Amino acid sequence: MNTLLSGLPILLLIWVMTKRNAMPSHIALPVTALLIALIQLFLFQADLSLLGANVMAGILSVSTPISIVAGAILLNRMLFFSGAETVLSQWLKGVSTNKVAQLMIIGWAFAFMIEGASGFGTPAAIAAPILVGLGFPIIPVAIFVLVMNSVPVSFGAVGTPIWFGLSGLSLSDVQFIEISQLTALLNSIAALVIPFIALRFLLGWQEIRQNAGFILLSVLCCTIPYVLLAQWNYEFPALIGGAVGLVFSVVLAKKGVGLHSQIDMSLPDKPVKTWEVVKVFLPFVLLIAILIVTRVPQWGVKDLLNTMSPLWTWRFGETEFEVSRALVFSLKSILGTEVSWQYKSLYVPAMIPFLIVSLLCIPLFAMSRTRVVSAFRDTGRRLFLPMLSLMGALVMVNLMMQGGNDAPMLLLAQAFAGLLGDSWGYAAALLGALGSFFSGSATVSNLTFGGIQLSIAEQVGLPVTLVLALQSAGAAMGNMVCINNIIAVSTILGVANQEGFIIKRTIVPMLAYALVAALFSVVSLAFL
Template identity: 55%
Template sequence: MTSLFVSVTPIIILIWMMTKKNGVPSHIALPITALMVGVLQLFYFNTDITLINANIVAGILSAITPISIVAGAILLNRMTYLSGAEDVIRRWLEGISRNQVSQLMIIGWAFAFMLEGASGFGTPAAIAAPILVGLGFNPLKVAMLALVMNSVPVSFGAVGTPTWFGFSNLGLDNATLLETGRITALIHFVAAFIIPPMALRFIVSWGDIRRNYLFVLLSTLSCTVPYFLLAQVNYEFPALVGGAIGLTLSVVFARLNLGLTKKDPVAIRQTAVAGEAALLADNQAFNMAVSNTQDKPSTASASADEKVTGFEIFKAMTPTILLIAILIITRIKQFGIKAMLTDGTEMFSVSLGPLGEFSISQALILKLSHILGTDVTWAYKTLYVPALIPFLLVVLISIPLFKLRGNLVKQMFAETGSRIKMPFIALVGALIMVKLMMTGGENSPIMTTGQAFSDLMGTSWQYVAAYLGALGAFFSGSATVSNLTFGAIQQTIAINVGLPQTTILALQSVGGAMGNMVCINNIIAVSTILGIANKEGFIIKRTVVPMIMYGIVAAIMSTLV
């Protein structure tokens, strides 16, 4: 019992630090927690200090993988913004339909779905939510819609990072990871039948949803069907490709007015907006203040009423098209490029003394073995991690394509650098904490905690497993960090009680995704973008309802897979 109390104390303190009033930011809370776990390992679990230090080194180096992906995603986002491509896409999406439900589904669901698959890390809210506010929707309601909508694709967001990197510490082979992804996609697929309508209800009435439900269903399925099918063979681009297909089909359905009521929504919106004029005015003032600080090209300031040509749309979407194409070519093994990018054949090696053995493979895989003389190892797949390819590659191609001036290119890289500082510190803290929690074999804090949960819940654990994943996302702000933090606990429980490991890990992944709805970091981020102040509690009280429903769907599905 004492070991259990000691093992869970750092996690409890972490949750308290990040959820209390005036909570501690993740870039401070996670390193503090890592330090606590290190002290406990040294003085309570009597772990060898060399092994502790080796895991600290491995944790710091391991943060290079997710932070390089984050940097690539942000860099692409800034390029899209500064080139004016984002504004072209916004004006194009605004002009597709005047029906409220179709606008919310195209922009808040399908477009955001694709953005999550491409880059994740808050990008959907940063781009899609302001477009909806620009169409006249209430910022507070848009924030809640964006949080709830951005759940289904998250397990495969940022080119599958929460799945393939989130579970990277568990020693899973590719077949097990793929099966976990399949179950995850199935649960999300079923949950998607209720999530968009619940999100839409924040803005429009049930009557409007009912009258336009055929379009809602078609738009939903246009994303989730390819998403589910792709997850059967790959865990990196189901959300990206599913979102791209879904966005294309949703636009076609809206153009054809398929499943949409013919009732003119303009009068309805004028009535709804009348009582929100002050809030919208404040938001417009906020957006004006933000836009004045950006060195944005004049092409991006065009009026939303200006017709967007097909060539402009194609050019603006070229980075996304390139991103998808490169990912498909480099991830499908039949093309032969994947094997080249993951070739581990050693090309060069050198001893770094006590630090370990450093080697570089023919595919530029960096590897540090026997860190500090232990069995701890770290590796970074330079060409396969989606940082240089495709993110940086697409950005470099896009610079001449959009004829970006030198000062804009410099600003693009400078903004990216400034934005990754705090996430890098948070990820270093999270990964060191996870490494240390897993140190000690059968007596490690992770194994002790997992054993306690399995003894308490037994096989009934599958009914609440998703909520542990949601808790991880709630306090960490990331489905990836949630999987890193609680994946080992979930795996231990599954083994101890005899539940399928892939099912429980899938529930963890689904939980990390649905936790985005109530994640404090995400709420603060989208509120800041939309100019909303002091509404975090209000938002959580409303988004927690669809999150609970999501968990119920996950629990039911876990008994059927």
């Protein structure tokens, strides 16, 4: 009975978000969190102080992902209102008139890099309008960018799905690196298939086959550095992999390497000046440079931004509020419990680098006050509903993990383990995809199901790092069918009431991805 009650809120959440008149995530997730709180309080006899502490910690924890989202959206809006996106579109026409080259440069390599820097649906939001501006049909473009925006997602927003999404599982640094390695390898194998399927929504098979050499080279230009970086780091694989892949894809396209022919498409009205192109890419270069400087431990900046040396401490009751010299805000012993919260304001990639780079765009593009105000206003308008969704998800996760050995998440893990046993590797990625589907975020998927995946792995004797890598890759492939992302891309492109149609198309490549993940688990178990 306890297991049934533990799974009831999750089942209800899935149902209300997938039925014909689906409930939006900003309502469904908070309502689910409230239902779990009531179950904990009245059926599991949860300690009221602990319940309140977990709710507080969940609400406060939204500061990390929502501040990253805010920074990413602000940069996106600055580029839009400054006209930088238009310049980028004109420049690309001058690089190559081959459709495959244009789609791979923007829809694959460029989106790969943007996902590594910002994530949270930003790549599709930036790539889709550029491709439509190049003359590609709207709905196929929406499907294409959704399918392409999957492989880099596990390491999106400077690795947020891993370092934040799995942060509550008490994993060692060695385990985090192993998860990074396995996830990158799995995603890179899937990348040998997914771009070809994605291109089919816009092009015929003959055209794809004729340009298969370039497609494969463009894929490898991103995934090789992606895999190499993942051997020792889980923040930069997508960011650096995408940047390297973008440069090489452009060079290959200009030389026509692997391209069958230059297919005639309209050229820009006038050549784009080199300085204009440099200006468009300068914010991304600065973004990458600042992230590298602040993330490489050997340079010492990372330690400075994470120092916990107290600057100011304030106690109220049994709870302690502390601010460190690096402006790390902490709440310890919330309501007298062991629950705590922390926000690293200088290390979380919100102010540094997103806000800094966004503000530098003002003089760089000589933006008027009206355009700057529009960018900030548009950013604020887009934040409220995602904040509610993330808040509900984080509270839900905290409450699902409350209760020690009788925690709802642990009870669900035991049920799943008993159902599939050591065959769980076949389904692990699908659970991750399910999390992204209803929550709209790979990070939230990892937060929601990471604990379940960990418990299942321990109970059935599967390698923890492999199962969590399958979860991480599954959360990435779930981006293809994520309702929130589909609505976001459709809204940007002016498409109405096509969500169901798009999901029916994107679920096919997602299942192909899931098959790759299942085979990967079988092969990995033979070596681990």
